[in-house]
Amino acid sequence: MSQTPPYTPVFEVASATFEDSKTVSSTSGTSLRTDTITVDTTNVSNSAATDSFYYSPTSPAPHKFDNTHDLLSNLLDTKCQVSSKLPEIPKTSSKTNSPVPYKLKTEHLESFVLSPEVFEIKLDKMIGKGSNSYVHLATLATREVNSVAMNIAIKIPTAKNKVKLLERETEFMLTLRDYRDSKWFRKFGDSSFPFVDAYGLYYLSKSQFPMMKKTDTLPCLLMKNYDTDLYKFINEKKQTTQATEPAIGLDNWYQLLDFILKGLQVLQDIGAVHCDIKTDNILVGTTLGPRPIFKFIDFTSSSKIIDIHEQPEMTLQFTPPELLKDQTKLPDYATDLYSAGLVLLQAATGLPPYSGYDYDPYYLISLVKEGKVFELLTREETNRITGNSHVHQILDAILLKRRSLEEVIGLSQ
Numbered sequence: 495m496s497q498t499p500p501y502t503p504v505f506e507v508a509s510a511t512f513e514d515s516k517t518v519s520s521t522s523g524t525s526l527r528t529d530t531i532t533v534d535t536t537n538v539s540n541s542a543a544t545d546s547f548y549y550s551p552t553s554p555a556p557h558k559f560d561n562t563h564d565l566l567s568n569l570l571d572t573k574c575q576v577s578s579k580l581p582e583i584p585k586t587s588s589k590t591n592s593p594v595p596y597k598l599k600t601e602h603l604e605s606f607v608l609s610p611e612v613f614e615i616k617l618d619k620m621i622g623k624g625s626n627s628y629v630h631l632a633t634l635a636t637r638e639v640n641s642v643a644m645n646i647a648i649k650i651p652t653a654k655n656k657v658k659l660l661e662r663e664t665e666f667m668l669t670l671r672d673y674r675d676s677k678w679f680r681k682f683g684d685s686s687f688p689f690v691d692a693y694g695l696y697y698l699s700k701s702q703f704p705m706m707k708k709t710d711t712l713p714c715l716l717m718k719n720y721d722t723d724l725y726k727f728i729n730e731k732k733q734t735t736q737a738t739e740p741a742i743g744l745d746n747w748y749q750l751l752d753f754i755l756k757g758l759q760v761l762q763d764i765g766a767v768h769c770d771i772k773t774d775n776i777l778v779g780t781t782l783g784p785r786p787i788f789k790f791i792d793f794t795s796s797s798k799i800i801d802i803h804e805q806p807e808m809t810l811q812f813t814p815p816e817l818l819k820d821q822t823k824l825p826d827y828a829t830d831l832y833s834a835g836l837v838l839l840q841a842a843t844g845l846p847p848y849s850g851y852d853y854d855p856y857y858l859i860s861l862v863k864e865g866k867v868f869e870l871l872t873r874e875e876t877n878r879i880t881g882n883s884h885v886h887q888i889l890d891a892i893l894l895k896r897r898s899l900e901e902v903i904g905l906s907q
């Protein structure tokens with residue numbers, strides 16, 4: 495199923511080359527909460543893991559075990575039953591041709607690897623595909639008699655040369671996690687953290703993931719799994735909402751606004767930009783309570799501002815005009831705010847920005863450069879914005895007047 499809009503061109507702003515980034519639908523039905531995680535043991539065996547599984551040649555250091563022990567305890571929100579004694583690690587014969595696992599670039603990342611002696615992963619259906627990775631639903635379980643298990647999403651690089659992006663993304667998620675643990679609750683109380691939780695890295699090889707080359711053993715990113723993404727959520731909701739209210743409904747729209755403003759404040763606090771904010775990159779938990787929960791994902795283009803020296807890959811329809819007009823201009827906070835404004839616009843109109851004008855990428859570039867997104871709206875789309883003057887005012891402030899985040903926060907209250 496196509497997402498933002500069919501065959502969304504992902505492009506390098508600097509070179510304006512196009513790449514097909516069609517995504518498939520995310521259809522998982524897991525219901526795990528961020529704050530109090532419910533163990534979903536549906537279809538999960540409680541027996542000891544007896545299937546053959548992959549042992550990473552990387553021997554886990556004891557501190558890794560402690561780390562994962564704590565991690566699973568927190569994640570599962572139950573008394574963890576991981577044995578404190580590591581199972582026997584099979585001796586790897588020097589004669590076997592087992593592929594050498596990809597060497598992670600930092601110790602920080604290595605310490606985030608989950609030990610295959612403690613945990614096992616069972617892959618389930620694919621729930622997403624980006625330009626750099628496959629995303630599958632999977633079960634993460636402990637390898638002990640009374641195994642505990644939970645459903646997760648696993649991001650698998652499409653090739654070895656994509657692992658650098660996954661490393662970078664994981665580093666970024668660890669920075670976000672540090673922020674969550676040290677500052678989030680003090681500043682925002684107990685509201686839901688706006689970024690998806692990363693659980694760890696886990697090595698997979700061809701025996702578990704047949705699409706991997708047999709010479710590769712690559713780290714994959716384990717994350718909390720959510721029901722759907724914002725693109726699909728908008729399409730579903732617009733069928734039932736009034737023609738003069740935002741496509742996702744007014745309450746949900748304000749909930750989305752609140753999530754976006756908090757997420758952008760976190761990014762500003764750590765001096766970073768996401769750089770690929772779009773409806774495909776926002777997940778939605780719909781079964782976790784009366785209101786949907788939103789989470790940013792996909793940090794492959796994200797970075798601290800001081801580390802940015804060239805324009806990263808962005809999605810054309812969500813790129814602000816100034817980056818297209820001047821290819822030496824680097825992204826900043828205004829970049830994310832503009833992209834987020836387009837997300838709010840899509841959530842209001844029900845259609846992706848420049849919908850109907852994306853048949854020719856070069857024509858599309860010229861429209862995006864001129865920032866003509868409002869002028870191209872149909873009457874139906876406009877009605878969904880103008881039906882509420884406050885919604886209209888906020889979209890206008892972000893997308894036309896290009897107000898700062900602080901000013902938009904002021905307007906939203």
Ligand SMILES: Nc1ncnc2c1ncn2[C@@H]1O[C@H](COP(=O)(O)OP(=O)(O)OP(=O)(O)O)[C@@H](O)[C@H]1O
Binds near residue numbers: 629
């Ligand atoms: N934690 C998750 N839970 C459920 N679905 C997910 C999760 N993470 C990713 N997905 C699905 O997989 C898709 C691809 O993921 P992601 O955008 O992270 O991959 P990518 O290869 O970096 O993509 P891009 O081409 O946008 O850079 C998402 O659009 C989403 O539908």
